Amino acid sequence: MKLFQRLAGEFRRNRLLTASLAFIALVTLAGFLAPLISPYSPGGFEEQRLLEVPSAAHWLGTDELGRDVLTRILYGARVSIAVGLGTALIALLIGTFYGLVSGYAGGALDSFLMRVVDIFYGLPDLLIFVLLSLFLGRNITGVLIALGLITWVRFARITRGQVLQAKELIYVEGARAIGASHVRILLRHILPNIFAPLLVTLTFSIPAAILSESTLSFIGLGINDPYNAWGTSWGTLAQDGWRAMRTYPHLIFFPALAIFLTILAFNFLGNGLRDILDPKRN
Amino acid sequence: MIRFLAKRLLHGLAVLWVVVTLTFVLLRILPGGPFDSERRLPPEIMANIQAKYHLDEPWLKQYARYLAGVAQGDLGPSYKYIDRTVSDIIKDTLPTSTLLGVLALVFAVVLAFPLAVAAAAYHNRWADRGCVFLATLGISLPHFLLGAALIWVFSLKLGWFQAARWGSPDSAVLPTITLGAMPCAYFTYLLRSSLLETLGEDFIRTARAKGLKEPFVLFKHAVRNSLIPVLTLLGPLFATLVAGSFVVEYVFAIPGMGRFFISAVTDRDYPLITGVTLVYTAILVCANLLVDMCYSLVDPRIRVR
Numbered sequence: 001m002k003l004f005q006r007l008a009g010e011f012r013r014n015r016l017l018t019a020s021l022a023f024i025a026l027v028t029l030a031g032f033l034a035p036l037i038s039p040y041s042p043g044g045f046e047e048q049r050l051l052e053v054p055s056a057a058h059w060l061g062t063d064e065l066g067r068d069v070l071t072r073i074l075y076g077a078r079v080s081i082a083v084g085l086g087t088a089l090i091a092l093l094i095g096t097f098y099g100l101v102s103g104y105a106g107g108a109l110d111s112f113l114m115r116v117v118d119i120f121y122g123l124p125d126l127l128i129f130v131l132l133s134l135f136l137g138r139n140i141t142g143v144l145i146a147l148g149l150i151t152w153v154r155f156a157r158i159t160r161g162q163v164l165q166a167k168e169l170i171y172v173e174g175a176r177a178i179g180a181s182h183v184r185i186l187l188r189h190i191l192p193n194i195f196a197p198l199l200v201t202l203t204f205s206i207p208a209a210i211l212s213e214s215t216l217s218f219i220g221l222g223i224n225d226p227y228n229a230w231g232t233s234w235g236t237l238a239q240d241g242w243r244a245m246r247t248y249p250h251l252i253f254f255p256a257l258a259i260f261l262t263i264l265a266f267n268f269l270g271n272g273l274r275d276i277l278d279p280k281r282n
Numbered sequence: 283m284i285r286f287l288a289k290r291l292l293h294g295l296a297v298l299w300v301v302v303t304l305t306f307v308l309l310r311i312l313p314g315g316p317f318d319s320e321r322r323l324p325p326e327i328m329a330n331i332q333a334k335y336h337l338d339e340p341w342l343k344q345y346a347r348y349l350a351g352v353a354q355g356d357l358g359p360s361y362k363y364i365d366r367t368v369s370d371i372i373k374d375t376l377p378t379s380t381l382l383g384v385l386a387l388v389f390a391v392v393l394a395f396p397l398a399v400a401a402a403a404y405h406n407r408w409a410d411r412g413c414v415f416l417a418t419l420g421i422s423l424p425h426f427l428l429g430a431a432l433i434w435v436f437s438l439k440l441g442w443f444q445a446a447r448w449g450s451p452d453s454a455v456l457p458t459i460t461l462g463a464m465p466c467a468y469f470t471y472l473l474r475s476s477l478l479e480t481l482g483e484d485f486i487r488t489a490r491a492k493g494l495k496e497p498f499v500l501f502k503h504a505v506r507n508s509l510i511p512v513l514t515l516l517g518p519l520f521a522t523l524v525a526g527s528f529v530v531e532y533v534f535a536i537p538g539m540g541r542f543f544i545s546a547v548t549d550r551d552y553p554l555i556t557g558v559t560l561v562y563t564a565i566l567v568c569a570n571l572l573v574d575m576c577y578s579l580v581d582p583r584i585r586v587r
Contacts, residue, residue, distance in 0.1 A: 119293075122297035122563070123563065124524050124525065125521065126528070127543065130547060131308050134312060134547070135311065215426060215529055219426070221547055238430075245434060245438075246438055252430055256427045259424060260422060260424070263424070264422040267421055268418060271414075
């Protein structure tokens, strides 16, 4: 709990961090509340108002089928946030478990497990992501799992390195001396102690996932699931705008801005957290 | 040294084998096949096609055939481009992709160097904050957005550079910047933090104490010693370049390997997908091997491990 108090204090002092966090909250909320706050229905066509520039009725204009761009972006926020958070959580679960086992067990098992991680590190991850998502389905769940299966190695490496350090500490030795079980030592003594670097890695994995997903949706290899109720990926919206960029630049500008600002906010947040949690700083 | 390199080489081969096996298996469990089209082919023609590409054989036999081919540099036929083999396509497109990658890398390093040195020299002043801010922007900007923005400003509005195609020097400017921006930001970050760490060392204080001019301290003493830790982190930098290149090739309509990967996925051209993925992996493996070599040459402690 002390960690959270310290974080809260730092956030109050650093305006860039506060702004980033506020923006992330805004995007997340916009995604959650999209059905309530969006001015039009997500599939609402207006045949009379195609490709309009921003106006009072359509704040961000309309696309080539007369759909409201603001509505589409609000719904798209759900996709990006879901993919970002979902990927990071899957990667955190797999990677942390893997790293804990590897670092704590040590010896031959550790070197074998780390060899596997090394191999994963050498893969061209965007290409493997495409292939995995073909297999798992080109919808939000499939993309999310595919991305998680690529990102977990980061968590595994960091967790393992941290566990190697932490397990030599005096209080872990103490816990072992009074007969605590391995599971208890790992979960109650080691895991809380290595929480900070994991939080930083988690924060950086979210924008990376959003970046990968929107990039692949842009080139037409990402989410391809037009009938779901969630919304259309920002990358797909940008692709729609890209094709009409010469004449209707507003169609690519707004989705692009949404992607860029969201990724930027997460990166600022990650940088801030890393600086605050850096043990060398104090 | 030899033993170290042999170990790394073996590791590289293992990565390649995993990629071949993974793509091979994944592409065969996928529903649908490369020759499913709108109009159903008569069964006897289908059987002929299957036989021609050995798709009627058991998987294990196909796998063994493919591995044997790869070992001899034969990546198999392309299902989509009937008159060309995968190796032909890669031979035609790899030079373009490589040139683009090298240009972007040079751009990134040449720009990142002064930025990082300036940031470290003026630590916590506006120059430093500006560089860190720029680097964060660069890391957050997806390739396709930067590319679109550059095309809009410099091709459509100002008409300075070509928006697409590849061949003349002026067509290379925008793709190079687009692909180089993210590695540049990344490199600036790494070099800056490494420099800051080095500048806190005792030998820097000694250099200053004996009255060396500050530029001399910075370039002769600090930069040299800061490059070593940066070298090890170059692996992910190459990965960003490879991942970025196929997006940039798409945006700027450059006839490189990445464009073929994208169309191969849509066409279900399995040998082409596997072949291109394999070549990309091989590039990454070689880059990492090169980094390892540089590192162990510079820092003898690494060889012992």
